[in-house]
Amino acid sequence: MNNFWLVAKHEYRRMVLRRAFVLTTLLIPVGMAAVIGLAILVEASGEDKRPLGYVDHTQQLDITLWQNQLDANVELLPFPDEAAAQAALANGDIQALFVLPASYPNPRQTDLYFLEDPPNGDTWGAFDDFVRLNYVDTLDPALRQQLLDGPAIVVNDLDSGRTFSSASIINIILPFVATFIFFIATMSASGYMIQVVADEKENRTMEIMLTSLSSFQLIGGKTIGLLGVALTQLGIYGLTLVVGLLVAKPFVLVLQTAVIPWVYLGIMALFFFPAFALIAGIMVAIGSIVPNLQQGQQVAGLLNFLFILPIFLLAIIIENPSAPLAVAFTLFPTTAFLTVSLRWGLGSVPLWQLGASWIILVLTAVFAVWAAARIFRIGMLQYGQPLSWKTAVAALRNS
Known part of the structure; x- marks a missing residue:
């Protein structure tokens, strides 16, 4: 049995001390980290950091509700009227402009203005969350949180007991x-x-x-x-x-x-x-x-x-x-x-x-x-x- 472990120890040391093993073992995680880091860098460099403007003709949206959110990673900027908002958009002060008509949410239709590129999915989703946050603010806290989280589908497998x-x-x-x-x-x-x-x-x-x-x-x-x-x-x-x-x-x-x-x-x-x-x-x-x-x-x-x-x-x-x-x-x-x-x-x-x-x-x-x-x-x-x-x-x- 002692010979058995001597062979195992010898083979292990012989392999891990080889230059090819060290390079292969280290290059794969380093290469993956470099690719991921480069992708994050490219994504961050192309991200528009400017605020997202909006005009609320319903007079029901409270910006402080959004500002108090811990995950509010998009800056929302309210404007009193469309003229001031359009001027800010033309000057490049905001990346896009949402306009909620006085009849909102019946129908649930808004106007979106932008110069070249529309806002990305995260920015658009942030404004959706902001509007949803205001319209459920008066509900029971438990129900409000459930509506904000959205539907959750859970599948129970009766054979294995897994979820x-x-x-x-x-x-x-x-x-x-x-x-x-x-x-x-x-x-x-x-x-x-x-x-x-x-x-x-x-x-x-x-x-x-x-x-x-x-x-x-x-x-x-x-x-x-x-x-x-x-x-x-x-x-x-x-x-x-x-x-x-x-x-x-x-x-x-x-x-x-x-x-x-x-x-x-x-x-x-x-x-x-x-x-x-x-x-x-x-x-x-x-x-x-x-x-x-x-x-x-x-x-x-x-x-x-x-x-x-x-x-x-x-x-x-x-x-x-x-x-x-x-x-x-x-x-x-x-x-x-x-x-x-x-x-x-x-x-x-x-x-x-x-x-x-x-x-x-x-x-x-x-x-x-x-x-x-x-x-x-x-x-x-x-x-x-x-x-x-x-x-x-x-x-x-x-x-």
């Missing part, structure tokens, strides 16, 4: 984030395991290592070490995401009411570890069979497709998360992680499917690691001779 609402919008966003992260982890893990096995097999380092530890300890240690590398990457990406959300929270209303889906995160963690072990086992077996690194990478590229297949069938899963194809992908080991993740965000997954999928995935992962160790040992015993698929299957049958 879907606007506050759980993060449940829809997270599966796509998990898909992106799993895609990166799959690509990096498969490429690294193929490279490690092929390189060490060619320079015969493996033969020396196998004199002091078993093939299972060697393969298992490398898998655990690579898992630690993947978790390090995920931790850095997750920390970057958390910092970004905390920075954006004061400016994004959805984030202020979002609820962290801990159950979803726990389920994804349970599925991620065996899925990663399955990838590692398959790639080690391929690296032991193919004669060189180039062929191994070609085969690995085809097998990686099995793990990311739900991405290409995303439209079908979105249309009907409980379709027979989605259920089949949930139970199939290589597609289980992404399918469960997407279905959880778009609907509900029955408990029996979750349990059956996880058990099948764990058993398949254990078998993959065991088979990889057996195939690897046979490949080392036949060094210098190509190991055929028939020989590999025969070795597993005789174990």
